[in-house]
Amino acid sequence: MTDPVRKILVTGASRGIGRAIALRLARDGFHVVCHYGNDRQGALDTLALTGGEPGRDLLCFDVSDGDATRTVLDEHVERHGAFWGVVANAGIRADAVFAGMARADWQRVLDVNLSGFFNVVQPLVQPMLRLRDGGRILGVSSLSSSVGVPGQANYSASKAGMEAAARALAVELARRRITVNCILPGYVATDMLDEADLEALAAQVPLRRLGQPDEVAALAGFLCGETAGYITKQSIRIDGGIG
Secondary structure, eight states: OOTTTEEEOOOOOTTTHHHHHHHHHHHHTTTTEESSOOOOHHHHHHHHHHOHHHHEEEEETTOOEEEEEHHHHHHHHHHHOSSEEEEEOOOOOOOOGGOOOOOOHHHHHIIIIHHHHHHHHHHHHHHHHTTTSSSEEEEEOOOOSOOOOTOOHHHHHHHHHHHHHHHHHHHGGGTTTTTEEEEEESSSGGGGTTSOOOHHHHHHHTSSSSSHHHHHHHHHHHSSGGGGGGGGSEEESTOOOOO
């Protein structure tokens, strides 16, 4: 059981993988703070399952807005103390073939998925260092970062960029016992696949099924735990054998 005073922020915690990670970390004894962008009710539902308090453990901001994100996080840290860890899970897709992709869709996906990683993590690093207690930073990337997926040039670029940033950050923070890793889910049964042919996707997976959010959350929980203290600068696939 992890020391319950260790606090971890999970972005995009309203549903899917983000919710599963928040619940897993809460079960592991962490004090979980849930972030949402638009789905307040979903975040409240997650928070209720973690046992958190809405006035303290629920944060709302657009991760692509650096100034607004910093304002909310700085205020929270000042009032409630530093985060021991952060899971940068919030992300979006706007799929289209490259030749027909709108510039706005390219930019928006990078703003949320890549710049969002910087906007959330960067304000929290100095407070984490001042804790002098190590820490965990985890990015939720995607198999798409390293395996070409048609229609996802923007998404793939944003996730690959996150992983590159995480590797550099891991080296910067290693001496302070703060690990930085990314997890790369493959096809996971969440609402992001609502319009997909699930049987066709499962047929592409050597294990012949989709992953479950709880399975991704189990990996996240391990990487945030004490026994993963010697694992850093890694991008770890959880994809049923596709990669």
